[in-house]
Amino acid sequence: MLKIVMLKIVMLKIAMMRHFARRIIGLGALGGLLLVGGCNRQWEFAPVDMWNRSRLKPYEPATSGSFNSSSRQLVRGTVARGQLRTDEAFYNGTLNGRLITALPPAMMQIGANPVSMREIVERGHERYDIYCMPCHGAAGQGDGMIVKRGFAPPPSYHIPRLRTAPIGHFYDVITNGYGAMFSYASRVPPRDRWAIAQYIRVLQRSQNARPGDVPANLRGELQSKGRVGPSGTVPLSETPSLPGQMGTPHASQKAPVPAPLGPLDSPGQPGDASAPD
Numbered sequence: 001m002l003k004i005v006m007l008k009i010v011m012l013k014i015a016m017m018r019h020f021a022r023r024i025i026g027l028g029a030l031g032g033l034l035l036v037g038g039c040n041r042q043w044e045f046a047p048v049d050m051w052n053r054s055r056l057k058p059y060e061p062a063t064s065g066s067f068n069s070s071s072r073q074l075v076r077g078t079v080a081r082g083q084l085r086t087d088e089a090f091y092n093g094t095l096n097g098r099l100i101t102a103l104p105p106a107m108m109q110i111g112a113n114p115v116s117m118r119e120i121v122e123r124g125h126e127r128y129d130i131y132c133m134p135c136h137g138a139a140g141q142g143d144g145m146i147v148k149r150g151f152a153p154p155p156s157y158h159i160p161r162l163r164t165a166p167i168g169h170f171y172d173v174i175t176n177g178y179g180a181m182f183s184y185a186s187r188v189p190p191r192d193r194w195a196i197a198q199y200i201r202v203l204q205r206s207q208n209a210r211p212g213d214v215p216a217n218l219r220g221e222l223q224s225k226g227r228v229g230p231s232g233t234v235p236l237s238e239t240p241s242l243p244g245q246m247g248t249p250h251a252s253q254k255a256p257v258p259a260p261l262g263p264l265d266s267p268g269q270p271g272d273a274s275a276p277d
């Protein structure tokens with residue numbers, strides 16, 4: 001009986017010694033690994049050595065291999081997500097290299113939602129007042145505040161050359177700048193450029209309105225008040241808002257009285273020959 005108990009105690013002791021021995025060996029091995037891991041190739045202890053070793057910074061010139069830069073070139077023709085611009089009319093204002101003469105079809109919808117001409121013009125009005133009015137003036141006469149303070153005066157939008165210019169020209173001027181005017185590409189995204197261009201069309205028409213632009217029921221009222229100038233033009237301040245879609249071409253509105261155009265370079269301003277009051 002006693003022998004059995006003694007044997008058990010001895011076995012227990014052996015088991016405990018084994019246990020501790022294993023631990024000590026384990027810890028020793030771990031410590032050894034850590035120490036060796038902190039050494040450089042010359043077996044000197046240098047714990048931060050890996051950080052200081054040679055490595056390439058992004059875009060650093062590199063001499064090894066067939067590349068001369070630490071960063072690889074993009075594969076030719078790579079386009080960033082959302083940057084694919086295949087719609088020449090919308091993004092360039094041209095079709096087969098020629099400036100387009102009507103809003104690009106992509107303007108008439110956002111995603112699947114249709115956009116009305118009125119929404120486009122209202123957006124254009126707002127953007128125009130922010131980005132263009134300071135120089136070009138509220139009605140596009142080229143008499144904005146910055147010009148009054150000495151900046152090079154832009155031409156009026158109402159000169160014949162700009163009245164007959166294709167709408168793509170206005171998009172192009174906003175995108176690329178023109179002479180003394182710098183580019184607005186970084187501040188005005190393509191959709192807003194078209195909206196502004198369309199609003200310029202509205203401004204141009206507003207300064208050369210004809211009796212035919214006035215709704216028939218209001219036309220008589222205008223004439224009886226003597227608001228129609230001798231040349232047939234209606235001063236801007238007297239032009240009632242147009243019905244339906246804005247910016248529709250003249251040809252689509254049947255003018256019963258074919259009115260001659262007023263003097264082109266002196267649009268209906270107070271004091272003008274075309275504006276009696």
Ligand code: HEC
Pocket residue numbers: 128131132133134135136146151152153154155169170173174178179180181182184188196197
């Ligand atoms: C800082 C003043 C300034 C602002 C702001 C400005 N422009 Fe101009 N713009 C000019 C000047 C100056 C010219 C004349 C450039 C020349 O002929 O050298 C000009 C010319 C133009 C022309 C006539 C180009 C031609 O064919 O003769 C158009 C169209 C035009 N600007 C549209 C715009 C639009 C649209 C905006 C707003 C997005 C705008 N500009 C904002 C100064 C400005």
